[in-house]
Amino acid sequence: MKWNVSLFILLSSVALILSACGGGNQDGQKDESGEGKQSEQSYEGSLDIEVQNFTAVNQDGQEVTLKDLKGNFWVADFIYTQCPDVCLTMTPNMVRLQSMLKDEGLNTRLISFSVDPNVDTPEILKKYGKNFNADFSTWDFLTGYSQKEIETFAADSFKTLVTKMDGQVAHGTSFYLIAPNGHVINKYNGLQPKGIKNLMSDLKKYRNQ
Numbered sequence: 001m002k003w004n005v006s007l008f009i010l011l012s013s014v015a016l017i018l019s020a021c022g023g024g025n026q027d028g029q030k031d032e033s034g035e036g037k038q039s040e041q042s043y044e045g046s047l048d049i050e051v052q053n054f055t056a057v058n059q060d061g062q063e064v065t066l067k068d069l070k071g072n073f074w075v076a077d078f079i080y081t082q083c084p085d086v087c088l089t090m091t092p093n094m095v096r097l098q099s100m101l102k103d104e105g106l107n108t109r110l111i112s113f114s115v116d117p118n119v120d121t122p123e124i125l126k127k128y129g130k131n132f133n134a135d136f137s138t139w140d141f142l143t144g145y146s147q148k149e150i151e152t153f154a155a156d157s158f159k160t161l162v163t164k165m166d167g168q169v170a171h172g173t174s175f176y177l178i179a180p181n182g183h184v185i186n187k188y189n190g191l192q193p194k195g196i197k198n199l200m201s202d203l204k205k206y207r208n209q
Contacts, residue, residue, distance in 0.1 A: 074108060
């Protein structure tokens with residue numbers, strides 16, 4: 001798995017937002033250049049972080065890259081299948097978000113990055129998703145990279161900390177809204193219904209720009 005990385009880790013401020021687990025148009029059509037028109041726009045939000053290139057595999061063993069996501073809005077979070085606490089709230093909330101997106105007719109991809117890739121194989125991730133009734137047609141559970149790679153990627157692309165010690169993984173609990181240009185616009189509380197409501201409100205606002 002290839003990553004564009006920078007040597008940047010925020011240890012002090014990011015600790016405040018982490019929770020340790022267990023310890024070519026608005027419809028995303030392409031223009032002649034191959035990028036959606038919205039990918040050329042900028043979006044004003046609480047964040048403006050460029051997501052770094054990545055290559056991973058989803059629950060079906062299919063390759064997923066940043067290039068596959070550019071040109072459309074997408075939502076990301078960080079989870080793992082053996083998580084004993086916060087992920088058991090985050091993933092059902094992502095299911096609710098997926099249902100709301102369908103009801104609103106908003107074609108938006110959902111991406112859950114595993115923060116425990118050595119354990120979370122595609123088969124395990126697929127079973128995990130099925131247990132929560134995830135719709136894999138618009139939701140990918142990703143793995144296929146090393147522990148170091150996901151830790152670096154999370155820090156560089158989302159300014160959040162991922163770390164594994166003694167079999168337990170600490171990670172953030174936010175949902176992130178990413179614009180068609182590949183920049184993170186905002187983050188939302190993935191543990192609270194209000195976070196999902198605010199994400200939906202912002203998504204509709206940005207799509208109408």
